[in-house]
Amino acid sequence: MGLEVQGLSKRYGDVLAVTDLSFRVGDGEIVGLLGPNGAGKTTTLHALAGLVHPSAGRALLDGRPIEELRAEVGFVPEQPEVFPLLSVAEHLGFIARAYRLADGWRSEAEEILRRLDLDEVQDRPGGALSKGMKQKLLIACALLHHPRVLLVDEPVVGLDPAGQAELWAALRAVRAEGRSVLLSTHILSSVEEICDRVVILRRGRLLAEGTLAEITAESGSLQEAFLDLTGE
Amino acid sequence: MTGYDALWYLEWRSLVAELRRLLRQRGRLALYLLLAAYLAFILAQGGQGLPRLTDAPAAYAVLLSLVYLGLSSLGGRRRLLVRPSDLTLVVPSAIAPDRIVVWSLVRRAVAQLRLLVVVAIFWVPQMAASGGVSWGTLLYAVGATLVGAAATRYALLGLGRPGAALRSLLVLAFAALAAAAALALWRSGLAGLSGLAAALPPLAWSVLALRGGLTELALFGAAALAAVYAMVLVAPRIVREGVDWSALPTLAARRAAARAGGSARELGRRRLGRRDWPGRGDLALFGVEAARLSRALWPVRGPAVALAWLGAAAGGALGAARGLPWQVGPGAGLYLMLLTTSAGAAGFGQVLASPLFAQTPGRWSRKLAAWLAPGVLLGGVAWGGGAAAWLLGAGQAGWAAAGVPLGVCAMALVRSVGLLSWTVLPNAVDQRSVAVWLRFLGVVLGTALAAALFAVGYAVQGLGAGALLGCAAAVLEAGICLAAAAGRVARMDLARPDEGRA
Numbered sequence: 001m002g003l004e005v006q007g008l009s010k011r012y013g014d015v016l017a018v019t020d021l022s023f024r025v026g027d028g029e030i031v032g033l034l035g036p037n038g039a040g041k042t043t044t045l046h047a048l049a050g051l052v053h054p055s056a057g058r059a060l061l062d063g064r065p066i067e068e069l070r071a072e073v074g075f076v077p078e079q080p081e082v083f084p085l086l087s088v089a090e091h092l093g094f095i096a097r098a099y100r101l102a103d104g105w106r107s108e109a110e111e112i113l114r115r116l117d118l119d120e121v122q123d124r125p126g127g128a129l130s131k132g133m134k135q136k137l138l139i140a141c142a143l144l145h146h147p148r149v150l151l152v153d154e155p156v157v158g159l160d161p162a163g164q165a166e167l168w169a170a171l172r173a174v175r176a177e178g179r180s181v182l183l184s185t186h187i188l189s190s191v192e193e194i195c196d197r198v199v200i201l202r203r204g205r206l207l208a209e210g211t212l213a214e215i216t217a218e219s220g221s222l223q224e225a226f227l228d229l230t231g232e
Numbered sequence: 233m234t235g236y237d238a239l240w241y242l243e244w245r246s247l248v249a250e251l252r253r254l255l256r257q258r259g260r261l262a263l264y265l266l267l268a269a270y271l272a273f274i275l276a277q278g279g280q281g282l283p284r285l286t287d288a289p290a291a292y293a294v295l296l297s298l299v300y301l302g303l304s305s306l307g308g309r310r311r312l313l314v315r316p317s318d319l320t321l322v323v324p325s326a327i328a329p330d331r332i333v334v335w336s337l338v339r340r341a342v343a344q345l346r347l348l349v350v351v352a353i354f355w356v357p358q359m360a361a362s363g364g365v366s367w368g369t370l371l372y373a374v375g376a377t378l379v380g381a382a383a384t385r386y387a388l389l390g391l392g393r394p395g396a397a398l399r400s401l402l403v404l405a406f407a408a409l410a411a412a413a414a415l416a417l418w419r420s421g422l423a424g425l426s427g428l429a430a431a432l433p434p435l436a437w438s439v440l441a442l443r444g445g446l447t448e449l450a451l452f453g454a455a456a457l458a459a460v461y462a463m464v465l466v467a468p469r470i471v472r473e474g475v476d477w478s479a480l481p482t483l484a485a486r487r488a489a490a491r492a493g494g495s496a497r498e499l500g501r502r503r504l505g506r507r508d509w510p511g512r513g514d515l516a517l518f519g520v521e522a523a524r525l526s527r528a529l530w531p532v533r534g535p536a537v538a539l540a541w542l543g544a545a546a547g548g549a550l551g552a553a554r555g556l557p558w559q560v561g562p563g564a565g566l567y568l569m570l571l572t573t574s575a576g577a578a579g580f581g582q583v584l585a586s587p588l589f590a591q592t593p594g595r596w597s598r599k600l601a602a603w604l605a606p607g608v609l610l611g612g613v614a615w616g617g618g619a620a621a622w623l624l625g626a627g628q629a630g631w632a633a634a635g636v637p638l639g640v641c642a643m644a645l646v647r648s649v650g651l652l653s654w655t656v657l658p659n660a661v662d663q664r665s666v667a668v669w670l671r672f673l674g675v676v677l678g679t680a681l682a683a684a685l686f687a688v689g690y691a692v693q694g695l696g697a698g699a700l701l702g703c704a705a706a707v708l709e710a711g712i713c714l715a716a717a718a719g720r721v722a723r724m725d726l727a728r729p730d731e732g733r734a
Contacts, residue, residue: 049324053472067468071326081316083242085249091321093245097238098325125249126317138320145326 002026002180003048003066003149007057010043010204017043018204020057025149025180030171032191033184035201036230041184042078044201045151048182049075061149071099074147078154078184080134084127088118088137091126092144099145112140116166131158139167149180156187168194188222198222202230235327239335242322250661260657263666270669323471330467333386337463341378343664369444373452380456383463390466520588522606580654580663584721597718604647604714611647612640634699641706642679648713649674655720678709 003025010018018040025031033041046052048059050070059066066073083091092109095101113119116136121129129137135158142150152171156164171181171194185191191198191212198215200208207229208215212222219225254261322332441448463470583589583603592599616639623632649671657667682705690698 051319051323051472053469070324073324075320075324077320077324079316079320081320083246083315083317083321085246085253086242087245087249090241090245094238094242094321095325097241098235098322098327100326141321 001060001062002029003182004060005044005048005057006060008044008047008054008059009056010040010047010052011055016204018047018054018201021201021204021206022057023199023206023209025182027180028175028178029196030175030181030183030194032195032198033182033201034186034188034191034198034226035207038203039201039230040204041201042153043204045075045153045182045184048149049073049151051075069148071145072148074142074145074150076135076138076142076150076152076155078157080131080138080158082126082129082134082137085125087123087125088113088129088140089122091137091141095141095144101145105144109140109144112143115170116140117162132160132163135159136163136166139170143170143174146177147179149182150174152181152183154185155183156185156190164190188226192222200226200229235325235331236335238325238327239322239331243339260659260662260666263657263662263670267666267669328467329471330464333463333467333470334460337379337382337386337460340382341375344378344382369441369449372449373441376452376456380459383456383459386470387459387462387466390463390470518602518605521603580651581658581660595718596722597715600651600718600721601714604644604651608640608643608647612636612643615639615643630695634695637703638699641682641703641710644710645678645682645706645713646671646675648710648717649678652713652717652720655717655724658724674713678706678713681709682706 005021005023008018008021009016021040021044023031033044035041043052047054048066050067050073061069061072083094086094089109092105092113096105096109110119113122116139118133118136118140121133126134126137135155139152139155142152150171155167159167168190171183174181175196183191183195195212197209197211199206200215208225215225216222219228254264318336441452589599589603613636616636619639620632620635623629623635653667653670653674654663656670657663682702685705686698686702688698689701
């Protein structure tokens with residue numbers, strides 16, 4: 001069943017950041033959330049991650065309100081803020097306790113760190129990591145508890161090409177396990193490379209939703225379609 | 233217990249890492265050891281030799297401190313979670329919101345307690361005075377005050393936007409209460425802090441509690457527990473509202489930019505000053521800081537509210553002039569100085585790390601002076617105006633005229649010493665503990681010199697000359713501190729100021 005967003009709206013004072021937004025992310029699917037700056041992508045992800053309170057609407061995960069299933073949601077924020085004093089390994093220790101993971105989490109954590117090329121810096125404090133390493137660490141934290149849905153906000157900002165490849169591999173692995181991914185990004189080539197469907201927003205409203213083939217049917221390329229739809 | 237073990241793990245590992253870092257930085261470690269030795273010495277001596285608040289028995293001095301602590305805990309930053317990593321790793325996790333707010337409450341109270349260790353030294357001589365307060369009662373009262381005030385603040389935050397209105401009402405109610413008490417003192421002729429406490433039932437009950445009244449102590453604790461219960465009830469909203477507040481500055485910038493007919497970046501560039509307009513950079517910094525302070529003054533917006541504030545402040549000051557004796561002794565001055573210097577510098581790092589400072593043209597000393605100026609003027613006028621009203625009420629018109637300029641100069645000294653202390657110890661933990669003492673010592677020494685020159689001028693040519701000499705000395709000292717701070721800031725890595733420092 002996956003993730004279903006129904007009539008989501010978010011108002012900050014007199015600013016409507018998101019208006020009556022509805023879309024779906026199926027099981028084993030990666031959906032790209034696209035839109036120009038200020039389109040409401042991050043607000044949407046924050047509402048789904050429980051970081052902001054929606055003014056209206058709701059989100060369901062496998063038919064149940066997402067607020068009741070917080071342990072089933074993984075979130076990778078745009079700003080790679082980590083605990084400055086905790087080491088890389090201690091970050092994963094915190095996540096294991098927060099999600100009450102079974103005893104075997106350590107070996108899995110080591111595997112994730114190795115896959116994301118963080119194994120050699122696992123004793124380094126968060127405050128001493130580069131931006132790209134912090135981003136990878138947050139990805140590792142989001143993957144460790146095997147969420148049913150993974151929300152990823154602008155993940156490739158700060159990642160080098162090798163890091164991007166590692167991230168795509170990780171997201172494909174999540175998809176292969178039948179879990180859902182909602183990916184917000186500006187990098188259209190990334191969307192073409194990895195996403196099954198896209199949702200395009202402008203000024204908080206849904207402009208288009210569909211597979212890449214459906215979106216690009218008229219204009220020929222995702223970039224053209226994006227520019228046509230958003231008027232940018 | 234889902235969640236508490238993770239949060240405990242987070243705090244424990246952070247503490248261990250902080251202690252390890254302290255052990256590697258010998259300069260910092262030496263300062264902490266010196267402070268600890270001094271604290272031990274003072275406690276062993278029972279506060280002998282330290283100045284006392286001559287008019288105030290123990291319960292009243294402690295009560296004043298509790299009011300200060302409670303108000304500082306009730307106000308301050310609007311955000312529930314001050315560390316950005318809390319938003320990325322704690323809030324979205326599976327930890328229940330009520331546990332997150334309880335954890336945040338405890339962390340806030342402990343952070344305040346660190347400061348309290350320093351303030352407590354001044355309580356020691358008061359404790360030794362007659363009508364003393366037991367240490368057990370003191371700890372209980374401090375805990376209930378900190379927890380109750382912080383929980384009230386969080387519960388109001390959980391109400392979202394209505395919370396802002398409620399906070400305004402709360403502040404106004406407090407101000408009105410203070411004004412009513414002061415006017416009651418004025419009319420009845422009651423003298424001193426004991427008169428103030430007797431004039432208002434809440435204060436009288438608090439004094440009874442501090443003197444060990446079991447019923448009053450129980451009421452005190454029950455009030456704090458009720459606040460915690462209210463906080464837990466609205467916990468999910470508190471967590472989300474806490475995040476919403478953090479999003480507001482961005483949206484406010486966008487709205488301002490839209491009104492100005494451009495993008496937020498263009499607006500920012502206009503506010504930061506023009507690179508092709510030499511000398512405008514520091515003025516732009518003055519404007520940015522003044523705008524920030526004006527936003528912080530949100531409770532006084534609107535003519536009716538501003539008038540109510542002015543009335544309450546004037547009533548309070550005039551009433552205090554009547555109620556408090558003209559000479560309260562040097563202890564009161566030192567106590568006030570400690571409270572003034574205890575706050576203010578912890579956030580400097582976050583502000584100075586902004587590209588605003590590094591990229592604005594001009595010398596660091598001018599940029600820093602421009603940045604500090606709005607706070608100095610605002611604080612100086614507030615403190616000096618209050619003192620002037622008090623002096624006027626006490627029939628000291630000549631001294632009252634000197635109140636505002638002296639207040640502004642004193643604030644300039646306090647803020648520049650604060651900035652210099654931050655350049656020496658930029659770590660936020662240090663700023664709330666050992667750096668309080670550095671600031672306090674700096675301000676005491678600076679004030680002593682200014683006071684000596686004031687006395688010389690007063691003896692030779694009267695009050696005007698004394699005030700002029702005192703102000704000149706304070707401004708000169710502030711300038712020296714500012715220049716020293718600018719020299720240090722220019723050599724600092726402002727993006728990570730506390731890395732690798734001794």
